[in-house]
Amino acid sequence: MIEIEHLNKTFTARSGVHHALSDINLRIEDGDVFGIIGQSGAGKSTLVRCINMLEQPTSGTVRIDGADITGYRGRQLLGLRSRIGMIFQNFSLFQQRTVLNNVTFPLELSREGRGGKNATREGREARAKELLELVGLADHADRYPSELSGGQQQRVAIARALANEPSIMLCDEATSALDTRTTVSILNLLRDINKNLGVTMVLITHSLAVARMVCNRIAVIDEGRIVEEGSTEQVFSNPQSAVTRELLHFDSLTQVQADEERAGN
Amino acid sequence: MEVLADFFAQYGDLLLQEAWNTILMTVISTFFAYVIGLPLGVALVVTSPKGLRPHRVVNAILGWIVNIGRSFPFIILLVVIIPFTRLLVGTSLGVAGAIVPLTVSAAPFVGRMVEQSLSEVDAGLIEAAQSFGASTWQIVWKVYLREGVSSLIRGVSIAYITIFGYAAMAGAVGAGGLGDLAIRYGYQRYIGSVMVAAVVICIIWVQLFQSIGDYAARKIDKRR
Ligand SMILES: Nc1ncnc2c1ncn2[C@@H]1O[C@H](COP(=O)(O)OP(=O)(O)OP(=O)(O)O)[C@@H](O)[C@H]1O
Ligand SMILES: [Mg+2]
Numbered sequence: 292m293i294e295i296e297h298l299n300k301t302f303t304a305r306s307g308v309h310h311a312l313s314d315i316n317l318r319i320e321d322g323d324v325f326g327i328i329g330q331s332g333a334g335k336s337t338l339v340r341c342i343n344m345l346e347q348p349t350s351g352t353v354r355i356d357g358a359d360i361t362g363y364r365g366r367q368l369l370g371l372r373s374r375i376g377m378i379f380q381n382f383s384l385f386q387q388r389t390v391l392n393n394v395t396f397p398l399e400l401s402r403e404g405r406g407g408k409n410a411t412r413e414g415r416e417a418r419a420k421e422l423l424e425l426v427g428l429a430d431h432a433d434r435y436p437s438e439l440s441g442g443q444q445q446r447v448a449i450a451r452a453l454a455n456e457p458s459i460m461l462c463d464e465a466t467s468a469l470d471t472r473t474t475v476s477i478l479n480l481l482r483d484i485n486k487n488l489g490v491t492m493v494l495i496t497h498s499l500a501v502a503r504m505v506c507n508r509i510a511v512i513d514e515g516r517i518v519e520e521g522s523t524e525q526v527f528s529n530p531q532s533a534v535t536r537e538l539l540h541f542d543s544l545t546q547v548q549a550d551e552e553r554a555g556n
Numbered sequence: 557m558e559v560l561a562d563f564f565a566q567y568g569d570l571l572l573q574e575a576w577n578t579i580l581m582t583v584i585s586t587f588f589a590y591v592i593g594l595p596l597g598v599a600l601v602v603t604s605p606k607g608l609r610p611h612r613v614v615n616a617i618l619g620w621i622v623n624i625g626r627s628f629p630f631i632i633l634l635v636v637i638i639p640f641t642r643l644l645v646g647t648s649l650g651v652a653g654a655i656v657p658l659t660v661s662a663a664p665f666v667g668r669m670v671e672q673s674l675s676e677v678d679a680g681l682i683e684a685a686q687s688f689g690a691s692t693w694q695i696v697w698k699v700y701l702r703e704g705v706s707s708l709i710r711g712v713s714i715a716y717i718t719i720f721g722y723a724a725m726a727g728a729v730g731a732g733g734l735g736d737l738a739i740r741y742g743y744q745r746y747i748g749s750v751m752v753a754a755v756v757i758c759i760i761w762v763q764l765f766q767s768i769g770d771y772a773a774r775k776i777d778k779r780r
Contacts, residue, residue, distance in 0.1 A: 369690070383678070383680040386703060387702050387703050387779075396688065400694055435778040
């Protein structure tokens with residue numbers, strides 16, 4: 292469970308103080324697929340980066356399974372991060388490593404696991420192969436990321452994020468760089484991982500369609516504030532904030548456009 | 557043909573000997589310049605304001621050292637450093653005597669080149685590594701140096717060729733090598749053919765080194 296209370300984040304630049312997050316309160320239950328939606332610059336990435344402390348909150352608390360992580364430093368912080376998987380909009384795969392060795396990367400880091408099965412190269416590669424199997428890329432193990440399509444690259448990134456058996460996975464616009472069909476297949480994969488492995492997903496998107504497909508709960512964020520939160524059905528059937536309605540409207544527009552395109556063909 | 561045979565019979569051994577001296581002093585100097593410059597470049601990147609361990613003071617001091625080192629004219633450094641060179645290798649002459657000033661003058665340059673190469677590494681990869689709980693050292697070894705390898709290799713050719721140019725200058729103060737040979741025979745004794753031969757060997761060697769460097773950098777790079 293992730294509990295965020297009175298979270299604030301300000302950035303101090305030459306131009307002045309910028310409130311990226313203002314008094315955020317959220318509760319993400321185990322097994323949730325939690326969508327965080329908002330316009331560009333709303334603070335989505337900043338919020339999610341506070342969950343694995345890539346961003347140090349200015350004030351407030353973030354608790355994971357009851358433990359306040361905002362004070363974590365050094366080894367404790369690295370340990371926390373190793374238990375939270377993350378995937379990114381542009382995949383962020385290591386270009387000079389094979390697909391297999393991208394997946395072994397998190398396993399090479401582990402400090403406590405020295406004596407375990409991840410201590411040897413064979414052990415790590417065996418585990419990586421299992422994961423590639425899971426994402427359907429077992430036969431691409433020896434390729435390099437530059438030889439793969441965007442969708443395949445994101446699958447590799449998902450396998451890599453799962454390497455340390457995380458209980459939480461953070462997805463920052465994981466499908467924004469992909470076409471519709473690939474987006475659907477990646478979302479299906481994430482949903483399967485959530486169902487079968489019980490991984491809690493925190494999913495950033497600016498597309499309500501994406502959120503609708505996989506999320507059971509949604510929070511809408513605007514200018515650093517949560518303007519709406521609830522179950523997916525609730526938010527879609529009875530949107531409370533103007534921002535949500537705007538997003539919904541835009542979404543229906545693109546839906547109409549997509550329908551028209553399909554009809555035209 | 558006969559002229560050429562005569563020439564090589566007379567000067568061949570000398571040219572070969574001095575070519576070997578040049579290669580020896582430049583390769584060893586490049587190696588030591590990286591022994592100093594690589595950690596320096598890494599430290600510059602890591603302590604930079606957006607680095608893994610930002611540290612204004614350390615970064616500023618390192619930056620200063622590098623800038624002073626780079627703006628110091630080599631020919632003056634060569635002389636100023638003589639006592640230090642004697643202390644370190646016992647002589648200021650020959651290959652051993654040249655290695656010290658070459659290394660000292662190239663290390664700051666190498667530091668900047670390494671810094672440049674590493675700062676080209678996609679910030680998203682650094683962030684990804686951090687998100688998996690990689691420590692600063694792990695990110696340096698496994699991400700910066702590994703992902704920047706192609707650019708680092710290109711840097712090695714540039715650094716080596718720069719050092720090669722300096723080595724010819726060092727020849728003027730008794731370092732030996734092809735530069736020294738070219739000056740002694742061409743400029744002081746007016747035996748132009750030896751000078752031309754020395755210069756041709758330099759050109760071929762530099763070309764060869766650059767081509768090998770380019771090839772290696774391309775071969776090792778897995779991006780498309
Ligand atoms: N390191 C930083 N320094 C200064 N300002 C920052 C920094 N990171 C983010 N911001 C600012 O904080 C605000 C929120 O940024 P954030 O990246 O969280 O937005 P986002 O909702 O993820 O947007 P997008 O959809 O474009 O990714 C933006 O106005 C941004 O300019
Ligand atoms: Mg973002």
